[in-house]
Amino acid sequence: MSARLITPGTEAARADLSGHSRAAEDKRTTAADAVRRLVTDGAVIGVGGTNHARTPMALLIEVLRQGRTGLTMTRPLSCFEAEVMLATGAADRVMTSWVGIGHGWGLAPVLRRLVERGEAAFEEWSHLGIGLRYKAGAMGVPFLPTVSMLGSDIHRRLELATIACPYTGQVLNAVPSLNPDVALVHVQRADASGNAQIDGYQLMDADLVLASRRVILTAEEIVPTDQLRLDPARTLVPAFAVDAVVHQPMGAYPHECYGHYEADLDEFAAYMQAVRADGLDGARAYAAGLASHADHDAYTGSVDPGRLAALRRTGEELMPR
C-alpha cells in the first residue's frame, strides 16, 4: 500500500503544471484514452462528487476495465464505488471521512472486511479536513489552519501538526495540502476545452480540480463555449486546469447527477445482493460485470430503458420550478 500522504507537495505540484497544456484547445477524447494516458498504477486519484452524487462512474469503471492497481482514492464521502475499487485491487487505500452504502443498506461490508483484515487502508479525516486538503492544494499553499479534528483521535492517528497563530497564539490544526495525481470529475456541461459548469451542489469539486496535477472531466453535455458565456458565473472549472474532456451522458450512473437523473436503487440492491451472497467474490463479480461492457454507453445501454427513463423523470421532477 502506498505511503501516508501527509507531506504536502505544493511545490512539486506547481512545477508539474509546466507539463500540461493550458491552451484553450479541443481536449475531447474517450474515457479509455483519458484513463490510459492520465491514470497510472499507484496514483492518488481525487474522486469528484460525494457519496452517490455526481460520482465519476464512467471513469472509475474504465479504470477497472484497464486493470489499474494500487490506487489511493480520496473522496470526502464514499459509497459503493469505493468498495468496488477496493475489492478488485484497483485501489488499496481510501482517504475519506466516511464510507457507507446508504439507502438503508447499512455499513460498507467489503470495506469492513478488507480493513479489518489489514488488506486495505482507511485513512480517516474529518469532512472539512478533506475539503481543506483540496482547498490548500487549490490555493497553492502547503497547509491551512482549522479547529477541525482538534482533540480527536483522528488528529492523533494522522499525526497532524498543530500551529500557533503568530498574532493571537491560538493553536490550530495544520491541515496539509493535497494535490492528487489526477482528478476524475463528472459535470453537467463542459465545452471542448474543459470550461465546465456544475448545477446544484458543487460539493468540493472546484477545489479538487484546481488542486489536482491532472484532471479528467466527463460531462453529460458538451456545449459551445458561447453557451457558457451566457451564464459565466456558473462556470466553476476553468479550461486551463483540465487535461481531458469526455462526453459521457449518464456518466455518473448508477449514481445520481443533479438535474439529470436520480441514483438507481436497483443497482445498489444488485451490488449488495452479490456481496451478501458471495462476499468479496460477489463484489468482484459485480465489478467484472460493470467492466465487461465495451464502454459506459454499452453499460447504460444494457440497462432497462424504462428504468433509466424513470430515473431521469424523477431527477427532473425534483428540480426547482
Added chain:
Amino acid sequence: MSARLITPGTEAARADLSGHSRAAEDKRTTAADAVRRLVTDGAVIGVGGTNHARTPMALLIEVLRQGRTGLTMTRPLSCFEAEVMLATGAADRVMTSWVGIGHGWGLAPVLRRLVERGEAAFEEWSHLGIGLRYKAGAMGVPFLPTVSMLGSDIHRRLELATIACPYTGQVLNAVPSLNPDVALVHVQRADASGNAQIDGYQLMDADLVLASRRVILTAEEIVPTDQLRLDPARTLVPAFAVDAVVHQPMGAYPHECYGHYEADLDEFAAYMQAVRADGLDGARAYAAGLASHADHDAYTGSVDPGRLAALRRTGEELMPR
C-alpha cells in the same frame, strides 16, 4: 485615527455573533434606520464591491448624511467614494490595495493631499492580502498563509508575521483575519430576510459578509424567497449573516451595478471638476450635495432621467446574450 488593525479578532467576532438574530425573519428597513442602528463613529466598515463596481453608495451617502466620523474603510480597490468619505472626515483611514479615480482621471487628488499631509492613513495591503483578511474572517481562523507581499515593503511596513509550514518548512506570510464591525454591501436581489444573489462578478463580497460582525444589504430588487429557490446556487449571501435589508434601486449610483446600469461618468467629471476648482473644499461641497437629499431615491430622482435611462440601457446591452 484608529489604531492599526493587525491583531485578529476571530474570537471576539464569534462571541459577537450571539448578539444578532439569525432568524429567517423580515429584516427590511430604510438605509437611515440601518445606518443609525449599525454604523457607529470610529467603526471599521467593510465596503462591498470594488473600484466603481457595486459600491454601496446609498449607504455611504447615508453615513455622510448622519455625520459619522473616524471610520476606517476597508476595500480592495477604492474609487472616489473613498475621497468623499475622507474629505468630510467621515473616515480617516483606508485599508486597501488601491485608490484611484479611474476613467482617465488619474491619481486620487484628495487622498493624496490628506495622506501626504498626514491627515489620513493609507494602510496598504496587496489585493489578495485584503481578500485573505476577509476570507480568514469568514472561515473563523485568525490567519491564513500566502506568498503575497513576501519580500515587499508592504510586508515590512505592516510588520506582518511570517510562519513556517510545519510539514515542509516553507516560509509564508501570515495574513491576519479581519472581521469588520459592519459590512455595507449592494446586491442585485435579496429576499426580506437577507438571502441575496449577486449577478456577474462577485468580487470579495461573500467573504466580506461572512467575516463582518454586522451586515447591511441594499438590493436593487426585493424578491420572494421562492424566486431565490429557483436558482439557489446563485445565492451567495445567507440570511443568517445579515442584519438589515434595504430595498434600494440604483443603490450603487453613480457607480455601476452589473446587469442594471453602468457608472455615470458625468458624476466622475462633476466630482473631479469640483476638486480641481476648490481642492478639499470642492470635495466637501460635492459630498454635501450628495447628502443634501432626503434619501437616495431623492438623490437619484434629482438626476436627469434621460441620463439614468441611458446608463440602464448600456448596462443591459453589455449583458451576455
Added chain:
Amino acid sequence: MIDSLIGSAEQALVLAQHPQARPDEIMTIAASRLLEDGKVLFAGIGQPLLAAAIAKRRQAPQLTVLLEGGMIGVELKPGEVPASTNEVRAAVGAQMLTGATDIFLMAQRGFFDYGFIGAAQVDRYGNVNTSIVGDPAKPTVRLPGPGGANDIASMCNQVVIVTQHEPRRFVEQVDFVTSPGHLTGGTSRHDSGLLHGGPGWVVTDLALLDFAPHSHRMRVRALQAGATLDQVHAATGFELLVHEELGYLQPVADVELEVLRHLVGRAEESP
C-alpha cells in the same frame, strides 16, 4: 424545550408513553422539542432532519436547516425523505447551495446554533465514536467514519447527540474519539483548542441527558414518559449523574406523531 418537562415525580407517575410511538420516533420527537425558533441547525440524515422538520412545523417556523452537502434552508418534502445529505432530495427547497467545504467553514465561523450527530459509542463526556470498535491499529469493526460529525462536534455552538440507549453504546471509554465531546471533562475541551461548543444534550429513547457544569459529566436531566431511572442506569455502561431536579418528558403527542409519520410517508400508520 424545557416547556415539555414536567417537574414533579408525582405528575410523572400518571404519564405513560404514547402507545403507538416506536423508540426511534420517541427520540426524534424529543429532539425536535429542543429546537428554538429563529436558530440555525446543522442537520444530518434521518432523525436529525426529521426532528428539524417537525420543529419547523410546530414551534420553530423560522428555523434554518442546513445539510453538509452545502444546502441551506432546505424544506423536507413529505414522503421524500432523502437517503443522504448529498443528494437531490436533500436539496429540495434550498434557498442557497454552496460548497461542501464552505458550509463547514461557516460552522467554524460560528453561525450554527445546533448540530445533530449520532453515535455508535458515547462516553460520559459526550465523546462519540463512529470510526472503530477495538484497537485502532487492527479494528474489530470498521465503522463508516465521521462524515461531517467531527466538524459539527468541533464547531457548532451546541451539539445534540441522538442515539438509542443501550449499554454497548453508552460505554466507559470510547475506543476512538471520532467527534470530540468534553474530552476528559473540566477544561480539557478548551485546552485542546476547541474554544466553543461541545455537547449540550443527549437524546435517547429512555431519557434526555445533559452535562454537569464544570465537570462536564453526563447527567440525566429528564426521563422519557414511562421510563424509569433504573432502566436508564441499566442501559448505561458508566456512572451517570442525575440532575437534582430530575424532570419528566411529556409523552409523544398525537400531533407530533402525525407530523412525523406524514413526513416519512407513513401516514397510514398515524394515530
Added chain:
Amino acid sequence: MIDSLIGSAEQALVLAQHPQARPDEIMTIAASRLLEDGKVLFAGIGQPLLAAAIAKRRQAPQLTVLLEGGMIGVELKPGEVPASTNEVRAAVGAQMLTGATDIFLMAQRGFFDYGFIGAAQVDRYGNVNTSIVGDPAKPTVRLPGPGGANDIASMCNQVVIVTQHEPRRFVEQVDFVTSPGHLTGGTSRHDSGLLHGGPGWVVTDLALLDFAPHSHRMRVRALQAGATLDQVHAATGFELLVHEELGYLQPVADVELEVLRHLVGRAEESP
C-alpha cells in the same frame, strides 16, 4: 517573440520606426509580440489588455486572458475598452466569472504564465514602486498602490513590466518595493519565500530588456526600431547591462497598428 528580433546591427540600420506609431502604441505592440499561443495571461487595464487582444488576433488565438475582477477568458470588444478590471465592459465574453480572491489564489497555485504590470519606478532588479515617492512615513507623493500588481509579481510564472523609458522611472533605488522583482539580485527573491516567477521582460518605448542569469540585473536585450543604445542609457537612472547579442525589434507593422487602433476605437487614425 524572438521571431520579431533582428539579429544584426547592419540589418537594423535600415530600420526606422513606423512613422505614425506613438510611444504607447510601440510599447503595447512590442508587449503583444511576447505572448505565445496557448498560454494564460493575467492582464491589467490599458496596455496589458490591449497587448493581449492584439496577440489573440495575431499569433496567439488560444491565449486565455483574465482580469483581477475575476473574469476569465475575456474578449475585448472593439471600441469598448474598459476603464477598470472590475467593471461590466471588462467582463464581456467571459467564459467564467469567479471571485476576486479566488482568481489570485489560482495565480498562487501557478496557473498563470504571464502577468503584466506597470511601474511608476523600477530598479535594476525589476522591483516596482506604485505606492510612494519619498519617505514612506511621510510621502512626497502618495501613488495609488499595487492593485493586483504585488500579487501578480509574486505569483505569475513570468512578469512583464510595461512602462515608458524615462530616468524618473528607471531609478537607482525604488522608494518603496510595492511589487517584488528580483529584490537585491542573486538568490534574494527565492530567499524571501518567493519561490517562483519574477520579472522576465521589461518593455519600453525604447527597448526590450531582460534580466541577466544569476545576477538578475536588468539588461538591454533589443532596441526598438529607430532607437539607439545611447538613448536607452540616457533614459535610465542606473547602469544597464547589454546582452552580448543585442537585438533589434521589427518596427511596428501596419497591420499591428491597425488592429490596435481598431480595438481602441481610433480606427480613423489607422495607417
